[in-house]
Amino acid sequence: MTQATTSPSWERLRDPSFWADWTAAVALVLLIIGFSIASPVFLTLGNIQALLLAAAILVVLTIGQTYVILTGGIDLSVASILTLGSVVLGQAYSRGWGIGVACLLAIVTGTLVGLINGLVIAKGKITDFIVTLGSLSAASGAALVLSNGRPVQIADPFLLRLATGRLGPIGYFVILAAIVAIIAHFVLFHSRFGTHLLATGGDTEAARAMGINTDRIKITAYIISGCLAGIAGVLLTARVGAAEPASNTSFLLNSVAAVVLGGVSLFGGRGTVIGPVVGALLLTALVNGLTLLAVSQFYQPLAVGIVVVLAALLMRYQQ
Amino acid sequence: MSFNEPIHRSENHRAENEAGNGSSHPDSIPPPFTDDDFLPSEAVRSIPAQPDRANVLLYIDQVSKWFGNVHAITDITIWANRGEITAIVGDNGAGKSTLIKCISGVHGPTAGQVFLDGKPVHFTSPEDARRAGIETVYQTLALCNDLTIWQNLFLNREMVNHWGPLSFLDQRAMRRRSAEMLSRLEVNIPSINARVRRLSGGQRQAVAISRAAGWGSRLVIMDEPTAALGVRETARVEELILRLRDDGLAVLLISHNFDQVMRLSNQIWVMRSGRLVGGRRTQDTSGKELVSMITGAQQEEAL
Incomplete structure (x- = not known):
């Protein structure tokens, strides 16, 4: 979908795999039409700003997940890394180490957990599912240990400005998420690393036969995922105004769901960055719209689940 | 060291071959190697041509590859010329794959030496081999x-x-x-x-x-290039292989298809149970002879 094909565009529209690639975009458009008819508030500038702000953290997390899934793996630890990063930030801040150092430590912690994930998966030859399930538990445990189970309030002007400030009509969060997405897109399609990542995920043996160090590629993908989860931890702390050791399971499920909605093959080697970003927007819009329509909060996970499974069904047409 | 030793040996070999040509019965050619451990005598007899210094690109000198106690290939000496298609044939498990892996840098040989363009080469990875062409x-x-x-x-x-x-x-x-x-x-x-x-x-x-x-x-190794193809596609790929040869590349072809080997190749090496059974210029042999060399039925047939 990123490469220009020679076939005329109308021919592509009849190709079911085209629709599978663009599941998220099509669904997002339908959802926006539906919600804007049902609720006059949905398409107002204020609501769109709130929606994008709410989506930013998920977008950052989703991009890391996308890189891992493109290698044919999965990172179940992203939400726990986010929590751990947030707690590390809180602890460092409450010890008076300064907000810059605290944020940096949160990101470094996420990166380190990602590195460990990658090393154990690539060098230890253990299934990604098991390794990241383990680090899911270990990272949330570490967050509890570090914080002694107690949240830390953070009223820092820098974090406050990060969460509420905006450039024109666009919030800093949104700008940050957009920058991450643009860089991730360029790295994936315009760098050697990106091509090698797709090759590793698509056919590890072939990539290795061509001399690509597939272990290094996989480890790097988990490092990126961990680093972005750490950044997402900083964003969440800024948004909530506190570092809480509480688990954020919905972030994990939504990040995987957004990747699936975004047309990325769970077998690896095929996908985009834009797709999962749109997937994350779709999931956030779904929750936002249902809230506007005063649908009980309890229905939201149900709706997300149905949308994801429907998307996965559509993906079967992907070639 | 390089080529001198093997080529010197080969020259003796040629002289003996010529002497033997006078006889109509191929079995009367005396074995050129006196070292019985090197090759079984029936195999040695059938080595036909000598590496020609000007054309030989790849020379494998007594290469062996052992995995622990398993002797995958033992004392293989073969060569491949520029602008020629050199086929390696043999049954499953004859050691063809191990041999090409020793050439392409996947394995380092346990013993012996690979020469490329007359220079000894030591590849530690396929990238090494790729860099050497x-x-x-x-x-x-x-x-x-x-x-x-x-x-x-x-x-x-x-x-x-x-x-x-x-x-x-x-x-x-x-x-x-x-x-x-x-x-x-x-x-x-x-x-x-x-x-x-x-x-x-x-x-x-x-x-x-x-x-x-x-x-x-400079050297392209092909492992069963047409095994999975239909008739017309096989013909296309064969044309492509011939074009590489015409471009002056040395092509090393692993194939089970005797018909194809006879049609395409200039030189054929036969392996059995990890050893070299013999080599032939393609024009001097037949599919029937190759089969008997591969299966080891040659001696019985000759009698």
């Missing part, structure tokens, strides 16, 4: 289905533009060069932007061969 077309082709043709042709050899410390893929240049690589070998493929997944088996083989031939390589 040895390319392998694997049976699996090593193509990534979800990447485009040009991405596969340039996989791990991407062309980049530098922007200070950053580098970006030069997609335009890679597309252009890909089209050149394919057209040089007269490979017809609808679009270099097509994903490999959409190609037929023959087209994939053509892409893999073009990639192997397109990097200034």
